[in-house]
Amino acid sequence: MERGRVIIEGLVGISPVFFAPSNSLYNQSTLEAASELGYRYFGDRAFIPFPPYGLGSLIVVPESSLEKGRIVSAASHYVHYDKIDSYVMGFKSRLAEATSLSDVKPSSEIPTKLIRQNHRRKIMWKLGRDVFNLPGRILRRKI
Numbered sequence: 001m002e003r004g005r006v007i008i009e010g011l012v013g014i015s016p017v018f019f020a021p022s023n024s025l026y027n028q029s030t031l032e033a034a035s036e037l038g039y040r041y042f043g044d045r046a047f048i049p050f051p052p053y054g055l056g057s058l059i060v061v062p063e064s065s066l067e068k069g070r071i072v073s074a075a076s077h078y079v080h081y082d083k084i085d086s087y088v089m090g091f092k093s094r095l096a097e098a099t100s101l102s103d104v105k106p107s108s109e110i111p112t113k114l115i116r117q118n119h120r121r122k123i124m125w126k127l128g129r130d131v132f133n134l135p136g137r138i139l140r141r142k143i
């Protein structure tokens with residue numbers, strides 16, 4: 001996480017303020033590291049709608065993918081860089097509607113039940129995705 005931050009600072013000349021973990025999976029150590037490195041916003045993949053919420057010095061922002069029409073009501077949206085061309089219209093329309101991260105206001109309450117439900121859905125999605133892709137990985141492996 002720190003190495004990535006240094007690379008971005010070197011390339012762009014500014015410090016990133018938003019961190020989104022790989023596969024949107026994280027634990028308490030990830031949250032602590034993000035906070036210690038000065039991130040203000042932390043992305044969490046939203047499979048169900050939930051509001052942004054404060055967690056220590058971080059504002060956790062629900063994210064929704066623009067890919068394959070899987071858009072749920074979320075505070076932010078993303079598309080993988082290597083797929084922007086495929087989703088350029090959705091990306092441009094969401095970008096036109098975008099506001100600054102500083103406009104994201106955390107909920108006064110942490111939506112604990114929704115966060116747990118969302119986390120379970122993330123785990124099930126990842127397991128399903130990985131199992132679905134397993135046959136292709138086995139076939140591509142050199143014997």
